Amino acid sequence: xxxxxxxxxxxxxxxxxxxxxNYLSKIFTEDEQQLIxxxxxxxxxxxxxxxxxxxxxxxxxxxxxxxxxxxLAFQCSILLLNNKIANGLVKNHALKILTAxxxxxxxxxxxxxxxxxxxxxxxxxxxxxxxNYQDAFNKEIAxxxxxxxxxxIPEVKKIPGKIRHDVSVSHHGGxxxxxxxxxxxxxxxx
Amino acid sequence: MTEQQIIEELKTIITPYTEEKxxxxxxxxxxxxxxxxxxxxxxxxxxxLDIEEKFNITIDxxxxxxxxxxxxxxxxxxxxxxxxxx
Numbered sequence: 343x344x345x346x347x348x349x350x351x352x353x354x355x356x357x358x359x360x361x362x363x364n365y366l367s368k369i370f371t372e373d374e375q376q377l378i379x380x381x382x383x384x385x386x387x388x389x390x391x392x393x394x395x396x397x398x399x400x401x402x403x404x405x406x407x408x409x410x411x412x413x414l415a416f417q418c419s420i421l422l423l424n425n426k427i428a429n430g431l432v433k434n435h436a437l438k439i440l441t442a443x444x445x446x447x448x449x450x451x452x453x454x455x456x457x458x459x460x461x462x463x464x465x466x467x468x469x470x471x472x473x474n475y476q477d478a479f480n481k482e483i484a485x486x487x488x489x490x491x492x493x494x495i496p497e498v499k500k501i502p503g504k505i506r507h508d509v510s511v512s513h514h515g516g517x518x519x520x521x522x523x524x525x526x527x528x529x530x531x532x
Numbered sequence: 533m534t535e536q537q538i539i540e541e542l543k544t545i546i547t548p549y550t551e552e553k554x555x556x557x558x559x560x561x562x563x564x565x566x567x568x569x570x571x572x573x574x575x576x577x578x579x580x581l582d583i584e585e586k587f588n589i590t591i592d593x594x595x596x597x598x599x600x601x602x603x604x605x606x607x608x609x610x611x612x613x614x615x616x617x618x
């Protein structure tokens with residue numbers, strides 16, 4: 343299963359003041375707060391960890407069919423970090439999720455999977471966010487179609503045919519990313 | 533404090549975090565913060581903190597986990613207010 347999350351860093355700066363009293367302790371474990379406060383760039387670390395939690399939550403939500411707002415339950419560890427990428431592990435009880443984040447000056451994009459390995463044929467499509475982004479996706483990505491199912495959840499299928507592929511969509515501010523697994527098909531029923 | 537009074541307070545708290553002004557105008561028990569009001573999840577924390585300050589309560593993590601709708605939020609606020617009074 344896949345999850346993703348994009349953070350528009352310019353928008354996050356305006357939307358959220360993580361230095362607000364009690365803010366960090368509502369979202370981040372002691373260890374995560376330590377990572378943030380000792381980081382060279384604390385702002386960046388806040389959003390790397392947040393996007394790890396959000397992308398992992400998407401998998402949790404679809405696996406457990408349960409919505410909740412419990413960021414503390416998603417415990418992050420960073421396995422590798424430099425100024426371009428962050429690889430990490432997010433745990434929520436028995437659920438273990440691997441994450442890979444791309445770090446740019448104006449955004450962070452995190453991809454999450456509960457497979458032991460990242461899918462080999464993961465496709466990432468990015469664009470400026472627009473309400474009708476599906477049209478642009480369908481024009482640019484040959485052989486696949488994105489659409490919303492009757493629960494208003496995006497699905498990707500190989501065309502022609504009805505075979506669905508695992509997909510996750512995230513947008514924030516002007517940024518949009520669609521990720522899908524071109525190899526593994528999705529048999530989950532909605 | 534009546535449920536309607538709590539909803540009015542919530543409306544004031546939520547205003548800076550949503551651009552869905554008509555959904556906010558028609559806020560009711562089943563309004564969903566993310567689906568209806570399109571509130572950024574990082575701002576849900578701000579709402580929880582604003583509620584704590586406004587109502588002078590402390591919201592524990594399990595309670596926060598439920599706070600995705602107006603209804604659930606009212607229930608949390610009422611429970612905490614009662615605990616404070618008792």
